[in-house]
Amino acid sequence: MAQYQPHSQPNDDDTSAQMEAVQDPLGRLDQSSPAYLQLHPDEIAAIEQIIKSYVAYLRRSASGASSSQDKVSRFIALCTRLASYRQQQSSEAALFLSCADLECICEALDGFSKLIRRHIPKTRQRDDMLLDLQRLRQALTKMLSAPPSTCLTDIFDQMWRNRNLLVST
Numbered sequence: 505m506a507q508y509q510p511h512s513q514p515n516d517d518d519t520s521a522q523m524e525a526v527q528d529p530l531g532r533l534d535q536s537s538p539a540y541l542q543l544h545p546d547e548i549a550a551i552e553q554i555i556k557s558y559v560a561y562l563r564r565s566a567s568g569a570s571s572s573q574d575k576v577s578r579f580i581a582l583c584t585r586l587a588s589y590r591q592q593q594s595s596e597a598a599l600f601l602s603c604a605d606l607e608c609i610c611e612a613l614d615g616f617s618k619l620i621r622r623h624i625p626k627t628r629q630r631d632d633m634l635l636d637l638q639r640l641r642q643a644l645t646k647m648l649s650a651p652p653s654t655c656l657t658d659i660f661d662q663m664w665r666n667r668n669l670l671v672s673t
Contacts, residue, residue, distance in 0.1 A: 548590040551609060554637075555583050558612040561619055582608050606644050613641045 559579045562572060582605055601609070617637050624630050 545590045548586050552583050552586050552590070554616045555579050555586075555609070555612045557619070558615045559583075561615065578604075578608055579612060601647075603648060606648050610641055610644050610648075613637055613644075617641075 559576055562576055562579075585605075617634055620630060620634060620637075
């Protein structure tokens, strides 16, 4: 299970991302697949800001190549979806991301981390932030490497085992 634990204990003002596993539709805590995430709206906002910062950097450094424009368009589309989701989200909703979304976020995290290393003087706060970004990146990478059908397979297996209960009622 991919879980991200921030370096420091979060408080109400802390916008560091913290991921928690949530229950699957059958009510079990899903230990086998990290496909379900629960993120606080502030955590989603932090991811949005990271992506927006990276997009601003890409726009300044881009030579106008179509590949750069395509990349910027993907980041902007993801930011728009995250913003929409954040505004609608209840505290118990799960955020579902595609593999392309996860790859996009990972790319933005990598680029943002490089910018921080390059432009912000070394301090404990900077190092803590970089460590938190690295942990988030590792959690997302773990999600990308997980078998995509694990959770669905568990659900279908459970439904198959309970089919007699469904027929008899």
